[in-house]
Each structure stands twice: as structure tokens, then as C-alpha cells.
Amino acid sequence: MYKAQTIQQHFQVDYSYKVVFTRNVFNETNTALKNIINNDNAKIVVVIERDIAVYHPGIINDIAGYFQMDTVESSILIVKGGESIKNDTRATEEILQLIHNNQVDRHSYLIVVGGGAVLDAAGYAAAIAHRGIRLIRIPTTVLSQNDSGVGVKTSVNYFGKKNFLGTFSPPYAVINDSVFLETLDERNWRSGIAEAIKVALIKDAVFFNWITENSRALNDRNMEIMEQLIFRCAQLHLEHIGTAGDPFEKGSSRPLDFGHWAAHKLEYLSGYQVLHGEAVAVGVALDAVYSRLSGRLDGTDLQRILNVLTTLGFEIFHPLLLQETTMEINPALVKGLEEFREHLGGELTVMLLRNIGTGEEVHHLNKNILSEAVQYLAKSNVLIQE
Amino acid sequence: MYKAQTIQQHFQVDYSYKVVFTRNVFNETNTALKNIINNDNAKIVVVIERDIAVYHPGIINDIAGYFQMDTVESSILIVKGGESIKNDTRATEEILQLIHNNQVDRHSYLIVVGGGAVLDAAGYAAAIAHRGIRLIRIPTTVLSQNDSGVGVKTSVNYFGKKNFLGTFSPPYAVINDSVFLETLDERNWRSGIAEAIKVALIKDAVFFNWITENSRALNDRNMEIMEQLIFRCAQLHLEHIGTAGDPFEKGSSRPLDFGHWAAHKLEYLSGYQVLHGEAVAVGVALDAVYSRLSGRLDGTDLQRILNVLTTLGFEIFHPLLLQETTMEINPALVKGLEEFREHLGGELTVMLLRNIGTGEEVHHLNKNILSEAVQYLAKSNVLIQE
Numbered sequence: 001m002y003k004a005q006t007i008q009q010h011f012q013v014d015y016s017y018k019v020v021f022t023r024n025v026f027n028e029t030n031t032a033l034k035n036i037i038n039n040d041n042a043k044i045v046v047v048i049e050r051d052i053a054v055y056h057p058g059i060i061n062d063i064a065g066y067f068q069m070d071t072v073e074s075s076i077l078i079v080k081g082g083e084s085i086k087n088d089t090r091a092t093e094e095i096l097q098l099i100h101n102n103q104v105d106r107h108s109y110l111i112v113v114g115g116g117a118v119l120d121a122a123g124y125a126a127a128i129a130h131r132g133i134r135l136i137r138i139p140t141t142v143l144s145q146n147d148s149g150v151g152v153k154t155s156v157n158y159f160g161k162k163n164f165l166g167t168f169s170p171p172y173a174v175i176n177d178s179v180f181l182e183t184l185d186e187r188n189w190r191s192g193i194a195e196a197i198k199v200a201l202i203k204d205a206v207f208f209n210w211i212t213e214n215s216r217a218l219n220d221r222n223m224e225i226m227e228q229l230i231f232r233c234a235q236l237h238l239e240h241i242g243t244a245g246d247p248f249e250k251g252s253s254r255p256l257d258f259g260h261w262a263a264h265k266l267e268y269l270s271g272y273q274v275l276h277g278e279a280v281a282v283g284v285a286l287d288a289v290y291s292r293l294s295g296r297l298d299g300t301d302l303q304r305i306l307n308v309l310t311t312l313g314f315e316i317f318h319p320l321l322l323q324e325t326t327m328e329i330n331p332a333l334v335k336g337l338e339e340f341r342e343h344l345g346g347e348l349t350v351m352l353l354r355n356i357g358t359g360e361e362v363h364h365l366n367k368n369i370l371s372e373a374v375q376y377l378a379k380s381n382v383l384i385q386e
Numbered sequence: 387m388y389k390a391q392t393i394q395q396h397f398q399v400d401y402s403y404k405v406v407f408t409r410n411v412f413n414e415t416n417t418a419l420k421n422i423i424n425n426d427n428a429k430i431v432v433v434i435e436r437d438i439a440v441y442h443p444g445i446i447n448d449i450a451g452y453f454q455m456d457t458v459e460s461s462i463l464i465v466k467g468g469e470s471i472k473n474d475t476r477a478t479e480e481i482l483q484l485i486h487n488n489q490v491d492r493h494s495y496l497i498v499v500g501g502g503a504v505l506d507a508a509g510y511a512a513a514i515a516h517r518g519i520r521l522i523r524i525p526t527t528v529l530s531q532n533d534s535g536v537g538v539k540t541s542v543n544y545f546g547k548k549n550f551l552g553t554f555s556p557p558y559a560v561i562n563d564s565v566f567l568e569t570l571d572e573r574n575w576r577s578g579i580a581e582a583i584k585v586a587l588i589k590d591a592v593f594f595n596w597i598t599e600n601s602r603a604l605n606d607r608n609m610e611i612m613e614q615l616i617f618r619c620a621q622l623h624l625e626h627i628g629t630a631g632d633p634f635e636k637g638s639s640r641p642l643d644f645g646h647w648a649a650h651k652l653e654y655l656s657g658y659q660v661l662h663g664e665a666v667a668v669g670v671a672l673d674a675v676y677s678r679l680s681g682r683l684d685g686t687d688l689q690r691i692l693n694v695l696t697t698l699g700f701e702i703f704h705p706l707l708l709q710e711t712t713m714e715i716n717p718a719l720v721k722g723l724e725e726f727r728e729h730l731g732g733e734l735t736v737m738l739l740r741n742i743g744t745g746e747e748v749h750h751l752n753k754n755i756l757s758e759a760v761q762y763l764a765k766s767n768v769l770i771q772e
């Protein structure tokens with residue numbers, strides 16, 4: 001009666017979330033967060049980066065007050081920030097324990113307050129607990145507010161491999177509060193701007209011009225300009241994820257990773273002493289020079305790119321790009337290209353530039369040109385230093 | 387220039403996979419599996435349940451031959467089966483290590499051969515490695531071929547909680563090979579039939595009648611009838627997941643979990659000595675009696691349900707439903723209702739029956755009626771034993 005044959009399963013899953021821009025999210029009169037939590041019986045737990053608690057004294061009390069928590073100690077977990085949280089399985093374990101102890105279910109909320117690494121790790125724990133509890137991200141750095149924090153990924157490092165464990169798990173909501181940017185040190189203030197330059201270069205020439213015109217204001221820590229930069233950068237990232245047809249990266253194309261193959265490797269080689277955004281600035285410079293040397297990008301555009309990076313205070317070269325003994329391109333860097341392919345799988349796909357605002361994907365990089373590009377940056381660096 | 391406001395992100399993700407029905411999947415002339423692997427450069431690793439390797443001697447060689455593997459030892463991992471694999475974090479670790487060591491990327495394949503627990507654990511590892519590598523499931527039991535193995539979930543147990551860790555991760559493909567059913571012991575042959583009865587009761591009266599008419603053939607281990615049962619049951623599960631609008635269970639409704647709140651608790655209370663399908667038979671019986679006692683289901687339908695279960699050799703009562711000292715309903719069982727709610731979150735939602743083929747969701751169970759239902763099953767059991 002029932003004849004066995006192949007069954008083709010097919011369905012779609014809808015994902016939607018708000019990214020809200022505000023100030024003083026935990027002020028009791030600010031309703032942004034309360035408006036998002038639509039389940040009165042929901043349990044709420046909070047993971048917060050230690051530095052945020054240190055630089056914003058009173059924030060723990062504010063959070064407890066905002067949610068009228070009566071068990072602050074068991075509901076709020078303070079964690080270390082930076083890449084080290086992603087290398088530490090005990091940190092993941094602690095966050096899972098927080099979820100378990102508080103009986104946080106799939107209709108309850110984990111709120112995470114911190115930089116990109118903390119968002120990644122807490123997001124990973126939230127994604128695997130009960131097959132995914134609701135995660136509200138409150139990113140506290142430029143980088144996480146304009147890029148990773150508004151995206152759909154979670155991850156921790158494992159077997160010494162960056163982001164070896166992770167999921168594609170859109171957040172329940174994201175709240176960008178610019179108050180947290182006030183206490184960033186200079187490197188972290190600057191670092192995230194690299195992602196804005198990156199996305200402008202491949203998507204939006206007008207935005208690139210705007211960044212160029214406003215680089216002095218950014219250096220002067222003009223908050224209004226930074227808020228605008230973050231908004232437009234987040235918007236471009238969200239548009240790409242939402243409309244480019246591959247939000248969960250099933251294919252091999254990753255235009256938003258322009259400049260990132262070298263950046264990932266440089267971060268790793270430096271033992272994460274180079275911040276992600278700083279590494280992206282070098283990676284963007286390298287791939288822009290490669291784009292020029294391979295006949296894609298014209299010289300004026302290249303100069304404008306290197307100028308805006310250096311005007312903003314980014315280094316566009318790092319000694320680790322060269323092998324110390326030979327002063328040739330570092331073989332470890334070249335190996336990063338294969339590792340970049342391996343993480344996503346499929347065919348190597350690297351974004352280069354045709355002109356400012358227009359990218360072009362290629363499936364092969366020429367090692368001689370790459371080597372020349374590294375030498376070019378080494379020389380530019382000397383010129384700039386002088 | 388860029389005015390910050392709330393950005394509403396919204397996108398859809400497409401999921402599709404084939405469920406193929408075949409025999410002798412690893413016979414070199416069988417192209418079912420080869421047709422699914424569309425990436426010539428892909429790496430292939432295999433996780434296989436120990437009992438399958440034991441009861442199907444030569445299968446490891448067949449697999450190695452099928453894929454022309456030259457590194458069998460490093461590409462095939464033999465794991466223990468049953469619930470214990472889900473309780474053992476080292477098992478997850480071993481599977482992750484297999485993925486890591488073989489540099490399996492997001493365009494490569496992990497093939498898992500085994501029962502539901504092995505599929506769950508290997509599926510979980512595949513889901514979190516590189517944010518999800520391609521998983522091909524080859525379920526080897528009735529239960530996994532007609533229910534869990536064709537679905538979208540992965541999980542392991544943690545903090546002593548069943549399925550505390552997991553993801554919603556549709557497989558890349560599923561291949562149901564009925565050869566594996568030949569070596570099942572009697573309990574495992576029978577056990578999975580409970581899920582077919584369950585889905586028939588809430589979705590398809592014609593299928594229920596068909597099962598009733600074929601219960602003798604099923605007892606006689608008629609493979610053709612079993613293949614038909616598995617096909618229709620898998621089809622009904624896939625249809626529900628694909629068309630009911632909530633494949634990743636964001637809401638509180640879980641019609642496919644008819645009979646499961648008590649089943650989960652009974653499995654746990656028995657230390658997993660009661661198989662999942664056996665527990666589902668008891669859970670289905672309990673909720674059918676409750677449906678009768680609460681005035682939903684008529685007596686004839688109830689009798690037909692209890693008859694088919696007992697004809698197929700299922701116990702419809704288990705001593706753990708009663709408290710030994712008082713012979714009243716076991717309070718631990720009642721607690722299972724709240725735990726069932728907690729795992730999914732939101733409002734308690736339990737499926738009951740209006741008639742055979744038609745369910746009705748309720749948000750509350752009356753404890754007195756529940757107690758009466760347990761007593762009813764206890765008495766029925768005595769009558770059947772006599």
C-alpha cells in the first residue's frame with residue numbers, strides 16, 4: 001500500500017530580529033529592552049564582560065534594578081573579555097551552568113553585554129542549550145556594534161583552531177548603546193572602523209567618501225559621527241546577510257570577509273596581540289595592493305584607501321607579514337589562504353577590488369604578486385614612518 | 387547623514403534534503419549514496435555504531451571499498467550505541483576529533499550509521515563543527531528510520547538533563563536501508579512501531595487501520611510490511627516538519643510529541659531500561675485513556691488503540707507509573723509534565739485525541755483524571771496478564 005520511494009523534504013525557516021540604537025539601555029526610563037521581552041514569565045540571565053562592570057561602576061545594580069531581580073548573584077555572570085574567553089572551555093561551561101541553574105528555557109532570555117569575543121562565546125552557549133534559547137546581544141565595542149554583533153554567527157575556539165566550534169544562530173535582538181563606546185581605549189575605538197572601511201570598499205563608495213571626510217572627527221572621538229558610522233556599517237552588514245541569498249554561508253562566497261584571510265592569520269601569528277580590526281586594516285591594505293598589482297584597481301583608488309587607513313591611525317603593515325630571516329613573504333601567511341578555504345570548505349573564494357565600492361571575487365591568488373604586495377606595504381610603511 | 391534608528395532584519399533560510407529508501411547501501415553497485423555526494427574533493431568520514439559492525443561483519447570493508455578509502459583507521463570511528471553515548475562527553479569529543487583530524491570542512495561529509503542515540507550525538511558534533519558540516523544519516527533501527535532519523539534535531543545529554551545540549555540542524559540527506567532491520571532484536575524491532583501508531587493517531591486514521599490490519603505481519607517480521615510502515619511514518623513526520631509552519635519549534639506546540647511527556651519521564655525513571663518506543667507506547671496509552679476519561683475520545687476508539695498496542699506486544703502499563711508505597715500515581719510522573727514544558731519553554735501544550743486520526747491540544751491536565759488514567763492502565767494490565 002505504501003510504496004517506498006525517495007522523499008524530497010523542503011521547507012523554509014523565517015528569521016527576524018531588531019537592531020535597536022539607543023543610549024543608556026539600563027536606565028529604568030529606557031524602554032528599548034523592555035519592549036523586546038514579550039514574555040512576562042520569562043527568566044532572564046545576564047552575562048557581562050568584566051571590563052564593562054569595571055569601567056561602568058553601578059551597571060550591575062542598574063541591570064538588577066531594570067529587571068527587578070531579587071537574585072543578582074545567581075542571575076548575573078561576570079566573565080573575562082577578549083579572545084581568551086573563546087579559548088577557555090570552562091567559560092562556555094559556566095555560561096551553560098548559568099542557563100541550567102536558572103532553568104532558562106527556549107522562551108527565556110540570555111542577555112550578553114560585552115565585546116565580540118564575549119558575544120561569540122555566550123552566543124554559542126545560548127545556541128546549544130535546549131537547541132537554542134533567546135539571545136539578546138548588547139555589544140560594547142565599535143567592532144561588535146557595527147559588524148559581528150549584528151550578524152548571525154556564534155563560536156568558540158577548539159583544537160587550537162579559531163571558531164572551530166560554533167553555529168549560525170540569529171539573535172533574538174541586538175541593542176547598540178553608544179554609552180559603552182565612551183570608555184573604550186584608543187585602539188579599541190579605532191579598531192572597529194576597519195570593518196566600516198571594508199564594507200564601504202565592496203558595497204558603498206558614498207560611505208567610503210563619508211568616512212574619508214570624517215576621519216578627523218573620528219580621531220577626535222566625535223560620538224555623533226561614530227554613531228553614524230556604526231549605523232551605516234551595521235546596516236550594510238545586515239543588508240548583505242538578509243538579501244544576498246546565503247545568510248548561513250552554505251556556498252563558498254563570503255564578500256564580507258574582504259581582507260580577512262590575511263587578517264585571521266595575522267591575529268593568530270601575533271598571539272592575538274593584534275586586534276581583529278587592526279588586522280583587518282592590514283588585510284584590507286594587502287588585498288587592495290594586490291588588486292592594484294593584478295591590474296584591477298587604479299592607483300588613485302589605492303592611494304585613497306591607504307590614506308584613509310593611515311589617517312585614522314591604522315598600521316597598514318605588520319612585521320609578521322615577512323619572514324624575519326629572508327625578508328620574503330612569510331610562508332605562514334600564504335598558508336593562511338588555504339586555512340581560510342578550509343574553514344568554509346569548497347572552492348577558495350577571495351574578494352578583491354575593481355574600484356572603491358565594487359568588489360570582484362577570485363578563486364586564486366598569484367603568490368608572486370602576493371609577495372610583491374607585501375613588499376609594497378613594507379616600503380609604504382617605511383615611507384610613512386619617515 | 388546616517389540617522390540611527392531601529393533596523394528590522396528579516397530573511398529566510400531554505401532547507402532541503404532527500405530521504406532515500408534502499409537496500410544494501412554500501413554495495414558497490416548501489417548508487418544511492420554516491421548520487422548524494424556531489425563534491426569530488428570532499429572528505430568523507432564515517433561514524434558507525436559498534437553493534438552494526440558486529441552484526442554486519444564486513445561492513446567496515448564494504449564502506450572502505452565503497453569510498454575507496456586508503457586510510458580506514460583514521461576515517462572510520464566505531465562508537466558505542468544507546469543512550470550512554472549521549473551521556474558521555476568523551477564520545478562527542480572523539481567525533482569532533484575525527485572531523486578535526488581529517489580536516490572535514492563545511493563542504494565535506496560525516497556519514498553516521500546507527501540507531502537514534504548515535505545519530506543524535508554524531509549529528510550534534512557535525513552541527514557545531516565549523517558551524518555545521520554536511521551530515522548524512524543512515525539510521526539502523528525502526529525508530530530512527532521512521533522518526534528521529536528523518537527529522538531536524540541533534541542532541542546530547544548534559545547536567546543530567548536529556549537533550550540539554552543540541553541544535554536544530556537538518557541533515558544533508560538520509561538513507562534508510564532495511565537490511566539493518568534484519569538484525570534487530572525483538573524489542574528494537576517492535577519499539578519503533580509505537581511512533582507509527584502515535585503519528586497515525588493524530589494525523590491519519592487510514593494508516594492506523596492499516597497498522598491494525600498488519601499487526602500480525604509485523605509480529606511475524608514481514609520486512610515488506612515493515613518497509614511500508616516506515617515509509618508512511620517517515621512521510622507523515624516529514625510532512626509535519628515541512629508544512630506545519632514551525633520546523634524549529636519556536637512556539638509551544640509539538641503535536642508529534644503526542645504521548646511523549648510521560649514517555650520521557652518513564653525512560654528516565656527506568657534508567658533507560660525502557661526503550662524509547664516502549665515508553666511511547668505507554669505514554670500513548672496513558673494519554674488515550676486520559677482523552678477518554680476527559681470526555682474527548684469514545685470508548686470504541688480507546689479500545690482499538692489499546693488493542694493494537696497489546697496485539698503488537700507492547701506493555702501499556704509500567705509499575706513506575708505508580709508510587710510503590712501508596713499505589714497512587716507516581717509524583718515523579720506528574721513532575722514530568724512541568725519538565726516537558728520547561729524543555730520547550732512557553733505554555734504547557736499537550737496533545738490529546740478527539741478520535742483516531744484527530745488530535746486536540748490542551749494547556750492543562752487535571753491531576754485527578756490523570757491519576758484515574760494511570761489506575762485504568764494498571765487494571766487493564768492485570769486483565770491482560772490474566
